[in-house]
Amino acid sequence: MSWQDGWWAYAFIAIAGWLATDIWRWLGVLAGKRLRDDSEALNWVRAVATALVAAVIAKLILYPTGVLAQSPLGLRLGAVIVGAVAFFLARQKPAAGIATAIATLAAGLWWLGF
Amino acid sequence: MTSKNRAKEERSSLGWFLAGARGIVSLPAIILMLSFVGFCALTVQAGIPPEQVVFMVGAVWALPAKVILVSSILSGASLATAFLAVTLSSVRLMPMVAALVPELRTPKTPTWLLLVLSHFIAITAWVFAMERVQDVPRHHRVTYFAGFGITLVATNMMLVGIVYHVVAEFPPIIAGCLFFLTPVYFLASIWHSARHPVVYLALATGLVSGPLFYWIAPEFDILLAGVVGGTLAWLAERLWRGQRRAGA
Known part of the structure; x- marks a missing residue:
């Protein structure tokens, strides 16, 4: 079935x-x-849960489906790195990091003729 | 009491429900909606029919869990394997809910109501509620959260139903950027909302162990990355904590 x-x-x-x-x-x-929010068991659960989501994030960046599957890995990693730099320069504002990463990716895709 | 606070005290339950609903125009809600357009594109590529995608949005709600569910479906996983992968990825909901419940409830709040409303908790609703609920009088907090949570879920269900047939025809650059929004948004929001040092370490180990286990054991990569990467992060943070205590 x-x-x-x-x-x-x-x-x-x-x-x-x-x-x-x-x-x-x-x-x-x-x-x-x-x-108890400070228990060691909860700390482990938290670590495993975060690592799981991080593994999903890494797979989405390294092995994307659709349009991005044809884009160079260097561009995707570069966009994440540039976004991370903007995120920390902007005192960890998510909007700054996200917008910069997406803008970098868009510029790269445009330059490559997508 | 200032006049502003008195106005807050006098606002009706409906008023607080609507105040929560207005959170739909906040930055986190807008980013989430864009991510849902991206998720919709993923489900189109996975070949999942639109009615099932709308059902999935309402039933599962948490975006990482849905992405894992779709990947499991794509890889032809069995029900048991998919359940295990999704449930392990959703363990994080338990501490999130457990941390939010004491902020929302009063001694009179019935448990069934909290059980029902907990369905609307995922990363965005949680971050939003933890930030804003402080400014809401305690006996209106559950109503306020219900207004936000229900509006956010209902809006995204409609959004996905509407854009499903459009996303396939998006220009490649737009489609690519929408897809990319999900991982980038998760990265930024997990780092931003982290309250414990172990979260930063686990984020790093997960990013590395995800691709590593995809290479070693692709069927169980996410499970293994979570358990192995997470345990390593936890051990490292404990060791570091112990050394810091010994050094102090």
Whole structure:
């Protein structure tokens, strides 16, 4: 059975997406009343969770799909680095870093004739 | 009490709900909406039908979890593998919710209401609420957050439904930039909202171990990168903390 067939697709999204995320939200509500925010276990959980998202970020930058799959890796990495420099120069303002990274990428794509 | 504070005290519940809803025009909400247009482009390329994408936006809500869900679907993962990858990526929601709940609730807030509203918590809503809820009288905070959270989810569900058929025809530069918005936005917002030193280290180890495990074991790369990279970051930060304490 493929994930695309009718109800199965919705069941797949509901179980692997909805349930898989809301479990943690519900546990968060229950823990929010008594959780110690300085516990070592929570620190580890936090580290694993952040590393997971970071791995997703790295994959999106290194192995993009669609248009960016044909763009040079150097341009994508360069855009992230220039954006990071702007982010720190602007006292860690997300908007500054994001706008600079995107502008760099856009300029590079335009220059390469995309 | 100043007249401004009195005006705040006298505002009705509906007024606070609408005040939260107005957060849709804030910078974090606008960046998130642009990221959703980018995510929509990803789902078009993955060949997921629009009704399922709209359902996914409302049901899962957290953008990193959805990106992992779509990657799992793309790689033909089984239900169990997809569930494991998504649930491990969403562990971060638990401390986020646990940190926000004490800010929102009063002793009278029913637990079921918090359980329902917790669905609307993801990175953007969390950062927004942690920043702004301080200026809202405590007994109106749940209403204020509900106004923001529900508006943000509903708007993005509609947005995705509307742009689905348009994103495929975007000029290549626009499509490329929208796709790129998601990783860049996550990088900036995780760094910006980090409250603990271990988060910076884990961000670095994850960025390196992600591609490394993609090369070694592509089926389980994100899981392995999270557990191995995260544990290394945690150990390193503990060691550093211990040494600093011993040195002090």
